[in-house]
Amino acid sequence: MTMNSHDIIRKPVITEKSMAAMAEKKYTFIVNIKANKSQIKRAVEEVFGVKVE
DSSP, X not given: OOOOHHHHEEEEXXXXXXXXXXXXXXXXXXXXXXXXXXXXXXXXXXXXXXXXX
């Protein structure tokens, strides 16, 4: 079964620590536990239209 990008990225994490990291352009998400790093990277690039390093 393949997951689409919206199935991989569940929701953003909104905490004091994650909000502080946003100042450094670092973002935190809850992701599907079955997704691997390359799938998560591809999903973020597709959904948000950014380049992930």
